[in-house]
Amino acid sequence: MTGNEYCALHRKSPDKAYDALFESYCDYVYAIVFNKLRSVASREDIEECVSDIFADIFFGYDVNSDFAGDMKGYIGTVAKRRAINAFHSLTARNGHFSGDSDEYLAGVGSGSDIEAEHDTEETRNILISKINELGEPDSTIIFQKYYYERSSGEIAELLSMKASAVRMRAARALEKLKKSLAAAGIIL
Amino acid sequence: MNENREFDMLENADDKNVELLANVPVLTRKEKERMLKMSKSKLDKMNRESNTEEQVSGVEQYKRPKWYAFASIAACIVLVGGIVGTAFLMHRNGQAPDIDPMSEVTEPSTESSTEVADFNKNGNERHFEEIEELFSKVNEFTFMFSGGGVEVDEGNNIHYDFKGENDETKDVRYVLVTDERFSTIEEVKEYIKQYIADPMFTSEYNSFFVDSWSPAVFKEFDGKLYFLEKDDAEKKAYKIKCGSQLTEEDLAVFLNLDSDSSLSGVEDEKLSFSIPAKIDDSFCRISGILVHEENRNKLSEYSIEFYPNGESADAHPYSVRAILDNITEFDAISSGAGVYGDTSSIKEINIDDITYRYYRVTDDRFSSLSEVKSYLRESFTDSFLSQNDYLWDGYSKFAEFEGVLYFNEAQRGGRYTFTGEPSVISETDTEVTIGVDSTLPGGEVESLEIICVLEDDKWKVDSINTVANTNAEPGVDYVSATNDALHTFFELENVVFGSALEVDGNDKVTVNDSEYARVTSDRFSTVDEITGYIREKCCDKMLDRYLDTDSGAGARFIEREGKLYAKIIPTDDRLVDGAVSNYTRLDETDNSFTIRVIPPHRDTYEIYVRLDEGEWKLSGTTL
Numbered sequence: 001m002t003g004n005e006y007c008a009l010h011r012k013s014p015d016k017a018y019d020a021l022f023e024s025y026c027d028y029v030y031a032i033v034f035n036k037l038r039s040v041a042s043r044e045d046i047e048e049c050v051s052d053i054f055a056d057i058f059f060g061y062d063v064n065s066d067f068a069g070d071m072k073g074y075i076g077t078v079a080k081r082r083a084i085n086a087f088h089s090l091t092a093r094n095g096h097f098s099g100d101s102d103e104y105l106a107g108v109g110s111g112s113d114i115e116a117e118h119d120t121e122e123t124r125n126i127l128i129s130k131i132n133e134l135g136e137p138d139s140t141i142i143f144q145k146y147y148y149e150r151s152s153g154e155i156a157e158l159l160s161m162k163a164s165a166v167r168m169r170a171a172r173a174l175e176k177l178k179k180s181l182a183a184a185g186i187i188l
Numbered sequence: 189m190n191e192n193r194e195f196d197m198l199e200n201a202d203d204k205n206v207e208l209l210a211n212v213p214v215l216t217r218k219e220k221e222r223m224l225k226m227s228k229s230k231l232d233k234m235n236r237e238s239n240t241e242e243q244v245s246g247v248e249q250y251k252r253p254k255w256y257a258f259a260s261i262a263a264c265i266v267l268v269g270g271i272v273g274t275a276f277l278m279h280r281n282g283q284a285p286d287i288d289p290m291s292e293v294t295e296p297s298t299e300s301s302t303e304v305a306d307f308n309k310n311g312n313e314r315h316f317e318e319i320e321e322l323f324s325k326v327n328e329f330t331f332m333f334s335g336g337g338v339e340v341d342e343g344n345n346i347h348y349d350f351k352g353e354n355d356e357t358k359d360v361r362y363v364l365v366t367d368e369r370f371s372t373i374e375e376v377k378e379y380i381k382q383y384i385a386d387p388m389f390t391s392e393y394n395s396f397f398v399d400s401w402s403p404a405v406f407k408e409f410d411g412k413l414y415f416l417e418k419d420d421a422e423k424k425a426y427k428i429k430c431g432s433q434l435t436e437e438d439l440a441v442f443l444n445l446d447s448d449s450s451l452s453g454v455e456d457e458k459l460s461f462s463i464p465a466k467i468d469d470s471f472c473r474i475s476g477i478l479v480h481e482e483n484r485n486k487l488s489e490y491s492i493e494f495y496p497n498g499e500s501a502d503a504h505p506y507s508v509r510a511i512l513d514n515i516t517e518f519d520a521i522s523s524g525a526g527v528y529g530d531t532s533s534i535k536e537i538n539i540d541d542i543t544y545r546y547y548r549v550t551d552d553r554f555s556s557l558s559e560v561k562s563y564l565r566e567s568f569t570d571s572f573l574s575q576n577d578y579l580w581d582g583y584s585k586f587a588e589f590e591g592v593l594y595f596n597e598a599q600r601g602g603r604y605t606f607t608g609e610p611s612v613i614s615e616t617d618t619e620v621t622i623g624v625d626s627t628l629p630g631g632e633v634e635s636l637e638i639i640c641v642l643e644d645d646k647w648k649v650d651s652i653n654t655v656a657n658t659n660a661e662p663g664v665d666y667v668s669a670t671n672d673a674l675h676t677f678f679e680l681e682n683v684v685f686g687s688a689l690e691v692d693g694n695d696k697v698t699v700n701d702s703e704y705a706r707v708t709s710d711r712f713s714t715v716d717e718i719t720g721y722i723r724e725k726c727c728d729k730m731l732d733r734y735l736d737t738d739s740g741a742g743a744r745f746i747e748r749e750g751k752l753y754a755k756i757i758p759t760d761d762r763l764v765d766g767a768v769s770n771y772t773r774l775d776e777t778d779n780s781f782t783i784r785v786i787p788p789h790r791d792t793y794e795i796y797v798r799l800d801e802g803e804w805k806l807s808g809t810t811l
Contacts, residue, residue: 012432013431013432013433014317014432015228015317015320015321015432016432018224018227018228018231019224022220022223022224022227023220026215026220026223026224027210027211027213027214027215028206028207028210030210030214030215031206031207031209031210031212032206032210034209035198035199035200035201035206035209036199036200038196038199039196039199047219047222047223047226048226050223050227051223051224051226051227051230052227052230053227054223054224054227055226055227055228055230055231055234058227058228058231059231059234059235059238076203120197121202123197124197124198124201124205125205127195127197127198128198128205128208140212140213143209143212143214144212144213144214146195147195147198147209147212148212148214150214154216157216158213158214158216159213
């Protein structure tokens with residue numbers, strides 16, 4: 001969705017503009033927030049953060065702007081900033097920093113562990129490419145089940161499959177993934 | 189929180205991988221709706237806080253849509269309008285206003301005016317957006333209860349034996365609901381109650397969850413939710429458009445009509461509103477009340493006032509939608525479904541060993557028989573009402589006991605269910621004919637012509653006639669033939685045995701101890717004309733019935749000195765009601781069929797119809 005499209009729609013109906021913007025970018029914003037908060041937040045916290053981000057965008061975006069490009073960049077920036085803030089407040093509220101958060105803060109703070117970060121990124125890329133090699137629907141099921149933590153019932157609903165079939169495919173696909181990752185030197 | 193540590197390495201991914209993860213379908217419709225709703229409510233809060241700051245700084249931050257601009261102006265004049273309006277009403281009622289308008293206007297109630305003024309600054313827009321959202325929900329519910337707008341699994345259905353009026357059983361097909369919004373009846377109710385306050389929910393929506401004269405729209409079987417899906421839901425469900433859904437052209441019409449929006453009341457408690465709107469293609473005003481419950485405003489009640497079609501400059505403009513609504517209301521009143529009453533307050537009367545139960549009417553519209561008549565006379569001509577006098581004559585629908593209005597508790601389905609777009613077939617300064625389709629209780633569609641006449645500066649329904657069904661399949665058009673036959677049958681019954689013809693009770697003659705009153709109706713002036721009409725419409729045994737010299741027209745009508753007289757008969761002797769909604773057609777052949785009529789309080793009877801020299805004629809009845 002471009003800035004112009006959003007502004008034109010907003011002039012006709014702000015509510016419709018909000019609906020359209022949300023529909024276009026909710027998966028993207030959710031992915032950003034989930035990626036940042038996965039280890040420290042409940043699903044409710046994540047939903048809360050996503051809705052905070054959209055409220056910020058609805059409120060803050062200048063509807064008189066003549067920006068003609070995709071709003072994705074702006075939305076991504078607001079989402080990341082909000083997600084990082086939420087990460088801080090959640091870890092502070094929980095009274096501890098998890099290993100991940102330490103790692104995260106270290107990464108952001110000093111820049112000294114660039115090599116380690118590069119290794120993590122390398123491993124991440126391999127993992128993602130190996131999951132994608134599983135093909136559909138197994139790759140989606142793996143992401144949904146082991147990364148997004150969705151139950152087999154929820155996945156079944158999203159993919160119009162039976163929960164038992166999801167469970168079976170997930171188990172087999174995970175086994176296959178582990179083997180393929182082991183061959184690449186990564187132990188899951 | 190995360191239990192699958194193996195996938196932690198995907199966290200804090202770069203933009204490219206986040207985009208890839210964003211392509212994984214993970215959010216259900218329900219989750220999306222929940223988050224969007226939360227976002228909007230957070231936005232409302234931010235707007236409220238920001239508006240408070242604006243008042244201090246005096247900076248306007250965002251643009252208002254045009255509609256809201258004049259909405260706000262209107263809100264400013266609400267208080268004054270209220271007082272002037274009251275004075276105007278008092279004046280109309282023939283009482284001189286006992287106030288000095290100027291002093292009232294210049295010294296208004298400080299409390300109320302402050303509230304109104306604060307709204308303008310603090311968020312009329314928000315409330316009007318809320319109202320628009322609420323009416324989009326009302327549309328959603330209307331569509332749902334018309335049989336559409338719910339996700340279902342067509343292949344998974346259950347047949348249910350619905351026991352309708354007269355204990356007739358109908359096979360009704362329910363389909364399994366797969367909609368994410370709800371999976372139980374309770375959840376459907378909760379879904380609606382998010383937007384509709386309790387009294388309105390009970391009066392408007394609760395009946396859709398129970399079997400009454402029509403089957404419930406939702407049902408649970410084996411703990412699963414099922415829905416009564418209907419193919420014509422889209423056609424049947426009307427849509428209310430307001431706010432941003434109105435086009436520039438619509439707004440221009442409303443400006444012409446001097447129709448503004450207004451809002452008054454106490455924020456976060458109760459707000460009254462009045463807004464311009466369109467229902468299908470008809471311009472109207474919707475007035476109603478929002479109440480604040482569970483942290484949001486809900487619709488508590490609303491009423492619709494239609495503007496006339498066309499230009500407001502017309503001397504006597506009419507609204508097709510208002511006319512159809514009046515008929516629907518009449519239908520609801522005459523069927524019993526649309527009369528509010530206290531079912532615990534019952535009167536029983538016994539006639540011919542049949543017990544009739546009447547319940548006390550608690551309807552705001554009328555509290556006596558004369559008020560019922562006056563109410564209906566606003567929208568229907570005397571001629572139409574005399575055709576439908578079963579409402580108050582004989583074994584009537586309405587009755588008064590000791591000065592209190594009661595209604596016959598038996599309910600039956602409505603006669604008219606309008607479908608499709610109505611059209612104006614012809615119009616003059618004093619008469620308009622509207623064409624519209626209506627679905628019969630059995631599901632067939634009939635085409636109607638509604639004739640309205642201008643009477644006392646009001647457009648009133650004078651007659652509703654079935655016309656030949658031009659969309660019918662080739663072959664015999666039984667639907668039209670049945671309707672024509674029923675119409676003729678009731679007309680003849682009422683001419684020969686009832687009170688269809690107007691008489692002058694002061695011009696009477698007595699013959700063989702029987703009293704006859706002079707017929708003043710223009711339709712017939714001689715006995716020959718009546719019998720000629722009967723011969724035109726009937727054959728076989730039906731001719732015997734109506735031309736019988738002991739009981740039929742031969743006994744009912746006489747001529748004296750060139751004038752037509754009708755024997756005066758007690759109304760209780762009438763044999764049939766003026767209309768029925770429940771009937772079936774049997775034994776169809778190319779040249780005959782039978783109509784089985786199932787009246788509310790009498791035994792079922794049949795009417796035989798036969799093709800005679802190319803015309804369908806009544807050929808007999810079991811009565």
